[in-house]
Amino acid sequence: MSESGKRSEINVFNGMCGEKFLKLPNIQKYEVSALTEYGFVAAIEMDDGFEFKIHVYTMLKSYPSSVMQLLEKRGEDKGDCVLVSPYISERTADIYEKNGVGYFDYAGNCWFVGHSIYLSERGNKNLSPERSIASTSIFEQSAVISSLILRELFADIKKVWRLKHLSETVKCSIGQVSKVMDFLIKNAWAEKMADAGFGTFDICIML
Numbered sequence: 001m002s003e004s005g006k007r008s009e010i011n012v013f014n015g016m017c018g019e020k021f022l023k024l025p026n027i028q029k030y031e032v033s034a035l036t037e038y039g040f041v042a043a044i045e046m047d048d049g050f051e052f053k054i055h056v057y058t059m060l061k062s063y064p065s066s067v068m069q070l071l072e073k074r075g076e077d078k079g080d081c082v083l084v085s086p087y088i089s090e091r092t093a094d095i096y097e098k099n100g101v102g103y104f105d106y107a108g109n110c111w112f113v114g115h116s117i118y119l120s121e122r123g124n125k126n127l128s129p130e131r132s133i134a135s136t137s138i139f140e141q142s143a144v145i146s147s148l149i150l151r152e153l154f155a156d157i158k159k160v161w162r163l164k165h166l167s168e169t170v171k172c173s174i175g176q177v178s179k180v181m182d183f184l185i186k187n188a189w190a191e192k193m194a195d196a197g198f199g200t201f202d203i204c205i206m207l
Contacts (some may be wrong), residue, residue: 014185017056026048064092085103102114160198
Protein backbone atom coordinates (compact mmCIF):
# COMPACT_ATOMS: atom_id res chain seq x y z
CA MET A 1 0.00 0.00 0.00
CA SER A 2 1.28 3.50 -0.88
CA GLU A 3 2.04 6.07 1.81
CA SER A 4 -1.00 8.14 0.79
CA GLY A 5 -3.18 5.03 0.84
CA LYS A 6 -1.93 4.13 4.30
CA ARG A 7 -2.63 7.63 5.61
CA SER A 8 -6.13 7.53 4.12
CA GLU A 9 -6.77 4.20 5.84
CA ILE A 10 -5.41 5.55 9.14
CA ASN A 11 -7.72 8.58 8.88
CA VAL A 12 -10.75 6.30 8.53
CA PHE A 13 -9.73 4.07 11.45
CA ASN A 14 -8.78 7.08 13.56
CA GLY A 15 -12.17 8.65 12.94
CA MET A 16 -13.90 5.49 14.17
CA CYS A 17 -12.05 5.62 17.50
CA GLY A 18 -12.03 9.36 17.97
CA GLU A 19 -15.77 9.76 17.41
CA LYS A 20 -16.59 7.27 20.18
CA PHE A 21 -14.15 8.70 22.72
CA LEU A 22 -15.05 12.34 22.12
CA LYS A 23 -18.73 11.61 22.75
CA LEU A 24 -17.88 10.80 26.36
CA PRO A 25 -18.43 13.75 28.74
CA ASN A 26 -15.17 13.15 30.63
CA ILE A 27 -12.95 13.22 27.51
CA GLN A 28 -11.49 16.63 26.63
CA LYS A 29 -9.09 15.78 23.83
CA TYR A 30 -8.27 12.94 21.46
CA GLU A 31 -5.51 13.12 18.85
CA VAL A 32 -3.07 10.92 16.99
CA SER A 33 0.39 11.38 18.46
CA ALA A 34 2.35 8.97 16.24
CA LEU A 35 2.02 6.61 13.29
CA THR A 36 3.37 3.09 13.71
CA GLU A 37 4.02 0.07 11.52
CA TYR A 38 0.86 -1.54 12.90
CA GLY A 39 -1.43 1.53 12.99
CA PHE A 40 -1.09 4.56 15.25
CA VAL A 41 -0.85 5.83 18.83
CA ALA A 42 -3.60 8.12 20.11
CA ALA A 43 -3.24 10.47 23.07
CA ILE A 44 -6.35 11.03 25.19
CA GLU A 45 -6.85 13.74 27.79
CA MET A 46 -9.61 13.54 30.39
CA ASP A 47 -11.48 16.43 32.05
CA ASP A 48 -9.35 16.17 35.21
CA GLY A 49 -6.14 16.62 33.20
CA PHE A 50 -5.15 12.93 33.26
CA GLU A 51 -3.59 11.78 29.99
CA PHE A 52 -3.02 8.30 28.61
CA LYS A 53 -2.17 6.66 25.30
CA ILE A 54 -3.75 3.82 23.35
CA HIS A 55 -1.89 1.70 20.82
CA VAL A 56 -4.30 1.19 17.93
CA TYR A 57 -3.76 -1.82 15.67
CA THR A 58 -5.51 -1.58 12.31
CA MET A 59 -6.50 -4.76 10.47
CA LEU A 60 -8.50 -5.08 7.26
CA LYS A 61 -9.34 -8.65 8.31
CA SER A 62 -9.72 -9.66 11.94
CA TYR A 63 -9.88 -13.27 13.10
CA PRO A 64 -10.14 -14.78 16.60
CA SER A 65 -6.45 -15.70 16.35
CA SER A 66 -5.60 -12.00 15.92
CA VAL A 67 -6.05 -11.46 19.66
CA MET A 68 -2.98 -13.60 20.36
CA GLN A 69 -0.89 -11.33 18.14
CA LEU A 70 -2.19 -8.27 19.96
CA LEU A 71 -1.54 -9.78 23.38
CA GLU A 72 2.09 -10.33 22.37
CA LYS A 73 2.33 -6.73 21.15
CA ARG A 74 0.68 -5.41 24.28
CA GLY A 75 3.47 -6.93 26.33
CA GLU A 76 5.95 -4.83 24.34
CA ASP A 77 4.03 -1.55 24.27
CA LYS A 78 3.36 0.78 27.17
CA GLY A 79 -0.30 1.69 26.99
CA ASP A 80 -3.69 0.23 26.22
CA CYS A 81 -4.16 -2.04 23.24
CA VAL A 82 -7.06 -1.52 20.80
CA LEU A 83 -7.98 -3.21 17.52
CA VAL A 84 -9.79 -1.39 14.72
CA SER A 85 -11.17 -3.41 11.82
CA PRO A 86 -13.99 -3.03 9.26
CA TYR A 87 -15.77 -6.13 10.58
CA ILE A 88 -15.49 -7.99 13.89
CA SER A 89 -17.62 -11.08 14.43
CA GLU A 90 -19.49 -11.79 17.67
CA ARG A 91 -17.10 -14.60 18.54
CA THR A 92 -14.04 -12.47 17.86
CA ALA A 93 -15.51 -9.67 20.00
CA ASP A 94 -16.07 -12.10 22.88
CA ILE A 95 -12.43 -13.23 22.74
CA TYR A 96 -11.14 -9.64 22.74
CA GLU A 97 -13.30 -8.68 25.71
CA LYS A 98 -12.26 -11.74 27.74
CA ASN A 99 -8.63 -10.79 27.16
CA GLY A 100 -9.09 -7.11 27.93
CA VAL A 101 -8.39 -5.91 24.40
CA GLY A 102 -10.52 -3.02 23.11
CA TYR A 103 -12.02 -2.96 19.62
CA PHE A 104 -13.94 -0.76 17.16
CA ASP A 105 -15.56 -1.68 13.82
CA TYR A 106 -17.23 0.13 10.91
CA ALA A 107 -20.75 -0.63 12.20
CA GLY A 108 -20.09 1.22 15.45
CA ASN A 109 -19.64 -1.83 17.63
CA CYS A 110 -16.96 -1.17 20.22
CA TRP A 111 -15.56 -2.05 23.62
CA PHE A 112 -12.99 -0.31 25.79
CA VAL A 113 -12.49 -0.44 29.55
CA GLY A 114 -9.83 1.52 31.42
CA HIS A 115 -8.99 4.78 33.20
CA SER A 116 -12.58 5.12 34.53
CA ILE A 117 -13.85 4.82 30.93
CA TYR A 118 -16.37 2.21 29.87
CA LEU A 119 -17.31 2.00 26.20
CA SER A 120 -19.53 -0.85 25.05
CA GLU A 121 -21.79 -1.12 22.04
CA ARG A 122 -22.77 -4.35 20.30
CA GLY A 123 -25.48 -5.55 17.97
CA ASN A 124 -24.98 -3.04 15.16
CA LYS A 125 -25.26 -4.95 11.91
CA ASN A 126 -22.39 -4.59 9.49
CA LEU A 127 -23.80 -4.06 6.01
CA SER A 128 -21.00 -6.01 4.39
CA PRO A 129 -19.76 -8.60 6.90
CA GLU A 130 -16.57 -10.34 5.94
CA ARG A 131 -17.20 -13.78 4.52
CA SER A 132 -13.96 -15.23 3.29
CA ILE A 133 -13.82 -17.80 0.52
CA ALA A 134 -12.42 -20.22 3.05
CA SER A 135 -15.43 -19.96 5.36
CA THR A 136 -17.92 -20.71 2.62
CA SER A 137 -15.94 -23.47 0.97
CA ILE A 138 -14.97 -25.34 4.13
CA PHE A 139 -18.35 -25.62 5.80
CA GLU A 140 -20.84 -25.69 2.95
CA GLN A 141 -22.59 -29.02 2.38
CA SER A 142 -20.92 -29.57 -0.98
CA ALA A 143 -17.41 -29.41 0.53
CA VAL A 144 -17.04 -33.20 0.81
CA ILE A 145 -13.25 -33.26 1.17
CA SER A 146 -13.28 -30.54 3.83
CA SER A 147 -15.92 -32.51 5.72
CA LEU A 148 -13.72 -35.63 5.69
CA ILE A 149 -10.72 -33.63 6.92
CA LEU A 150 -12.71 -32.06 9.77
CA ARG A 151 -14.19 -35.43 10.76
CA GLU A 152 -10.70 -36.95 10.99
CA LEU A 153 -9.30 -33.98 12.91
CA PHE A 154 -12.01 -33.91 15.56
CA ALA A 155 -12.28 -37.66 15.99
CA ASP A 156 -9.41 -37.30 18.49
CA ILE A 157 -8.66 -33.72 19.51
CA LYS A 158 -5.62 -34.83 21.52
CA LYS A 159 -3.87 -36.09 18.41
CA VAL A 160 -1.21 -33.97 16.73
CA TRP A 161 -1.35 -34.11 12.94
CA ARG A 162 1.11 -33.34 10.19
CA LEU A 163 -0.20 -32.14 6.84
CA LYS A 164 1.29 -35.02 4.85
CA HIS A 165 -0.04 -37.69 7.21
CA LEU A 166 -3.51 -36.15 7.28
CA SER A 167 -3.65 -35.82 3.49
CA GLU A 168 -2.66 -39.48 3.11
CA THR A 169 -5.24 -40.58 5.69
CA VAL A 170 -8.08 -38.68 4.05
CA LYS A 171 -6.71 -39.34 0.54
CA CYS A 172 -6.64 -35.75 -0.61
CA SER A 173 -4.01 -33.18 -1.57
CA ILE A 174 -1.79 -31.42 0.96
CA GLY A 175 -3.11 -28.15 -0.47
CA GLN A 176 -6.68 -29.01 0.56
CA VAL A 177 -5.54 -29.98 4.06
CA SER A 178 -3.47 -26.81 4.35
CA LYS A 179 -6.47 -24.68 3.34
CA VAL A 180 -8.65 -26.21 6.07
CA MET A 181 -5.91 -25.90 8.69
CA ASP A 182 -5.30 -22.23 7.82
CA PHE A 183 -8.99 -21.51 8.30
CA LEU A 184 -9.12 -23.34 11.64
CA ILE A 185 -6.00 -21.55 12.93
CA LYS A 186 -7.33 -18.11 11.94
CA ASN A 187 -10.51 -18.87 13.88
CA ALA A 188 -8.61 -20.23 16.91
CA TRP A 189 -9.99 -23.75 16.42
CA ALA A 190 -6.51 -25.19 15.86
CA GLU A 191 -2.90 -24.26 16.53
CA LYS A 192 0.47 -24.96 15.01
CA MET A 193 2.69 -26.87 17.40
CA ALA A 194 6.42 -26.37 18.02
CA ASP A 195 7.24 -29.61 16.21
CA ALA A 196 5.50 -28.41 13.03
CA GLY A 197 2.44 -30.51 13.80
CA PHE A 198 -1.13 -29.22 14.21
CA GLY A 199 -3.48 -29.65 17.15
CA THR A 200 -7.21 -28.94 17.36
CA PHE A 201 -9.39 -27.66 20.18
CA ASP A 202 -12.68 -28.98 21.55
CA ILE A 203 -15.24 -29.17 18.75
CA CYS A 204 -17.90 -27.79 21.15
CA ILE A 205 -16.47 -24.27 20.78
CA MET A 206 -17.29 -24.41 17.08
CA LEU A 207 -20.99 -25.00 17.68
